[in-house]
Amino acid sequence: MALMAKSIKRKGIKGEGTWGYIFIAVSLVVFAMFTAYPVVSAFIISLQKYKPLGSTYVGLDNYASTLKDALFWKAMKNTLVYTVLTVPVNLILSMAIAVLILPLRKKTQSFFKGIYYLPVVASGVALSVVWLWIFDPLEGGILNQLIHFFGFQNQNWLGSSKTAMFSLVFMSWMSSHGTSIIIYLAGLLGIDDTYYEAAEMDGANFLQKLWYIVVPSLKPATLFLLVTGVIGSFQVFQNAYLMTGGGPNNSTTMVGLLIFNSAFTYFEFGKAAAQSLILAVIIAGVSVIQFKYAGKDVEY
Amino acid sequence: MSLYSNHAGNPKVKKIRNSVIFIVLLLFALATIFPIYFMVISALGDPVEAGAVSYSIFPSKVSFASFKFFFDYSEYSYRWLVNSLIVASTVTVSNVIFASMAGYAFSKLRFKGRGVLFGILLMSMMIPYQVTQVPLYILVVNVFDLQDTYSALIMPGLVTVYNIFLAKQFMSSIPNEIMESAKIEGCSQFTIYARIILPLSKTVLAVMAILTFMDSWNTFFWPLLVTNTMEMQTIQVGLKNFRFANTTYIAPMMAGATISALPMFILFFSLQRYFLEGVTVGAVKG
Numbered sequence: 372m373a374l375m376a377k378s379i380k381r382k383g384i385k386g387e388g389t390w391g392y393i394f395i396a397v398s399l400v401v402f403a404m405f406t407a408y409p410v411v412s413a414f415i416i417s418l419q420k421y422k423p424l425g426s427t428y429v430g431l432d433n434y435a436s437t438l439k440d441a442l443f444w445k446a447m448k449n450t451l452v453y454t455v456l457t458v459p460v461n462l463i464l465s466m467a468i469a470v471l472i473l474p475l476r477k478k479t480q481s482f483f484k485g486i487y488y489l490p491v492v493a494s495g496v497a498l499s500v501v502w503l504w505i506f507d508p509l510e511g512g513i514l515n516q517l518i519h520f521f522g523f524q525n526q527n528w529l530g531s532s533k534t535a536m537f538s539l540v541f542m543s544w545m546s547s548h549g550t551s552i553i554i555y556l557a558g559l560l561g562i563d564d565t566y567y568e569a570a571e572m573d574g575a576n577f578l579q580k581l582w583y584i585v586v587p588s589l590k591p592a593t594l595f596l597l598v599t600g601v602i603g604s605f606q607v608f609q610n611a612y613l614m615t616g617g618g619p620n621n622s623t624t625m626v627g628l629l630i631f632n633s634a635f636t637y638f639e640f641g642k643a644a645a646q647s648l649i650l651a652v653i654i655a656g657v658s659v660i661q662f663k664y665a666g667k668d669v670e671y
Numbered sequence: 672m673s674l675y676s677n678h679a680g681n682p683k684v685k686k687i688r689n690s691v692i693f694i695v696l697l698l699f700a701l702a703t704i705f706p707i708y709f710m711v712i713s714a715l716g717d718p719v720e721a722g723a724v725s726y727s728i729f730p731s732k733v734s735f736a737s738f739k740f741f742f743d744y745s746e747y748s749y750r751w752l753v754n755s756l757i758v759a760s761t762v763t764v765s766n767v768i769f770a771s772m773a774g775y776a777f778s779k780l781r782f783k784g785r786g787v788l789f790g791i792l793l794m795s796m797m798i799p800y801q802v803t804q805v806p807l808y809i810l811v812v813n814v815f816d817l818q819d820t821y822s823a824l825i826m827p828g829l830v831t832v833y834n835i836f837l838a839k840q841f842m843s844s845i846p847n848e849i850m851e852s853a854k855i856e857g858c859s860q861f862t863i864y865a866r867i868i869l870p871l872s873k874t875v876l877a878v879m880a881i882l883t884f885m886d887s888w889n890t891f892f893w894p895l896l897v898t899n900t901m902e903m904q905t906i907q908v909g910l911k912n913f914r915f916a917n918t919t920y921i922a923p924m925m926a927g928a929t930i931s932a933l934p935m936f937i938l939f940f941s942l943q944r945y946f947l948e949g950v951t952v953g954a955v956k957g
Contacts, residue, residue: 391782
């Protein structure tokens with residue numbers, strides 16, 4: 372009997388290997404063709420002055436010219452400003468909302484989860500069309516009507532370099548919490564009641580429980596959202612492209628848009644590839660720093 | 672004993688507290704969905720020019736004239752929707768099939784290089800899409816010459832690493848004993864996958880299907896790059912043309928935006944559980 376089991380097992384393992392490769396074959400081909408090859412290719416293109424019929428090798432010229440380009444650094448700065456203004460605020464807002472949803476009944480909880488998640492489902496293009504209208508520079512624009520009510524002057528929200536960046540930031544504040552609220556809520560529901568019990572014995576009030584139990588317990592979720600939020604923010608393209616086109620005066624040109632323009636407006640593929648690889652290195656660096664400083668006691 | 676005091680002795684206090692919380696949440700929720708509400712309401716207004724639009728928050732009368740305007744505006748309006756549907760459906764089906772197969776292999780089958788291959792896949796998820804966009808464009812448009820084809824729209828999305836990861840995470844939790852006994856019964860690996868693993872993974876496959884469909888339906892960037900005739904554009908790209916061609920007609924613009932978002936809203940309200948589950952499957956257990 373034992374012998375039979377052994378032989379069956381061995382036979383199983385032998386077939387397993389082949390089946391394993393069969394099962395991953397398509398995925399592997401797709402990955403090799405549409406991810407692995409492009410990554411290698413990006414590196415090669417970045418060393419060339421790319422032309423469809425015969426490129427010339429230029430070494431590190433594309434990198435050098437990018438690093439000397441004032442617009443690249445401006446785009447980098449814009450991206451950084453956008454990230455610093457949106458990511459932390461969105462995290463705090465969604466944690467606050469998740470904490471507020473917690474004591475409500477199950478049905479009410481899912482009602483709010485649904486509403487807050489709805490903008491995530493809507494297409495970004497559709498939302499940008501609506502926001503363009505909200506930011507309408509004329510007196511009739513909704514935001515202008517609103518600030519009129521409080522006695523402020525008309526603003527050319529997207530058209531003035533003073534307010535364009537703020538407008539994009541404001542749009543992000545108002546619309547991108549759905550995912551993080553749900554992740555935080557799942558984290559909150561996973562906190563063991565015994566922690567609260569122990570804290571109450573020591574006479575902790577609501578705020579103390581929030582600070583000493585909730586915030587540390589949500590640290591893994593926060594780190595996850597922080598890292599993915601920063602990565603996403605560094606790649607922002609669509610809103611800048613659709614809402615302002617990078618203007619006015621490049622005040623909303625993000626790195627993602629700059630790379631897009633290098634490639635598909637000016638057809639400088641080599642330069643675009645170099646810029647994208649610099650971006651990749653920066654993102655990797657920032658992620659490592661976040662893990663190092665925020666993630667000391669987080670296990671993954 | 673929880674974060675919030677139960678006010679066991681005084682149910683009235685608890686009721687008042689929860690009502691206050693409810694109102695605060697509702698106000699913020701209204702602000703969050705205001706753009707969507709506004710989009711739908713404006714779409715139901717008359718297709719007049721921007722200057723003449725009254726910015727009423729409540730509709731004085733409902734009219735579908737703006738939707739008609741949208742469909743009459745371009746002979747390709749319907750085609751954009753059909754294109755989106757074809758691309759999103761194909762990508763969804765192929766992801767469910769191929770990602771589940773790969774996920775099964777990576778979680779349950781032993782083969783040489785399994786760990787290394789999976790590690791490479793995981794690492795690739797951290798590469799910003801900007802890195803691959805230029806080579807991918809060159810490959811699909813210049814090398815394969817697939818501009819303006821469904822193949823170009825579909826191929827790069829046939830199976831995504833994220834979905835493989837999702838499937839693997841879920842299938843790892845299926846006990847090995849089930850497969851062992853099936854193996855002793857003489858089932859082939861394919862039978863085990865199709866008859867045992869797939870039925871047990873229904874939830875994660877539904878989550879995957881919905882999120883993939885949503886991503887594909889809403890994607891703007893890739894279709895923008897690889898289409899240059901109106902005929903082959905998806906609804907998201909078509910909407911952009913419409914916007915720049917007709918900036919003064921706000922109501923039809925909103926009608927177009929509503930149409931592009933409507934299928935996702937319908938899916939969301941009928942399958943909300945799967946949407947919300949999808950968020951946590953990747954994040955919390957990841």
